[in-house]
Amino acid sequence: MTNNLKEILDFNKEFVKNKEYEKYNTTKYPDKKIAIVACMDTRLTELLPKALNLRNGDAKFIKNAGGVVVHPFGSAMRSLLICIYQFDISEIFIIGHYDCGVSNINTNSIIEKMVKRGIDKNTLDIISNSGIEVKKWLHGFDCVKDSVLGSVQKVKNHPLVPKDVIVHGLIIDPETGKVDVVVDGFKQNNTEESC
Ligand SMILES: [Zn+2]
Known part of the structure; x- marks a missing residue:
């Protein structure tokens, strides 16, 4: 896995040192x-x-x-x-x-992925029973x-x-x-x- 944090921090040090921020001042x-x-x-x-x-x-x-x-x-x-x-x-x-x-996001597949990634089905049921419609909430637009x-x-x-x-x-x-x-x-x- 790429260590983006390290890359970002290395770049950032140079960015600040070279005062590259000056052109963005506002x-x-x-x-x-x-x-x-x-x-x-x-x-x-x-x-x-x-x-x-x-x-x-x-x-x-x-x-x-x-x-x-x-x-x-x-x-x-x-x-x-x-x-x-x-x-x-x-x-x-x-x-x-x-x-x-x-758009046209498949919320069923997102829920399936949550379960595959270790989210307990009970957790989803508890959220649902609390009146939060996770699928509707995640749905984008058609x-x-x-x-x-x-x-x-x-x-x-x-x-x-x-x-x-x-x-x-x-x-x-x-x-x-x-x-x-x-x-x-x-x-x-x-x-x-x-x-
Ligand atoms: Zn977009």
Whole structure:
């Protein structure tokens, strides 16, 4: 197994010694007053900010599996509220992407893998009996457009989000970086037909 920690620490020592951080210096307040919710997909790590011309200091990035605002009082929504009230964010971009590994996810196979990796079936039963639907919770989405629309609506209609915050919905191509607009937050009437 590669020792990534060692590689990272060796590199880091040189990075700091050579003051390579200097070109990234900025503040914690995003210059463009933008927050982005996007997928953790590795193809987007550099491609997404480059394709959108976002540099260090421009935007807050909130990443998770699928780039979804799953729950109105979950982690992504909490981060967005902090962005709005603590970091003066005025525009939010929900960015899904084509060919997402979270779409059409087979939750049965994930549960099987958990059991194979030593998770006791009783544990799964206890969680289930506590009212937590693990499969539903792990399930991503069947259609990225619906997912983006759903997250945009969740943010726009959130009781703690002020009405002057603009919420856009986009889908990015993980190969070319081309962006399609699902919801233009500045327009009143978006054609929000689903898949
Ligand atoms: Zn994805």
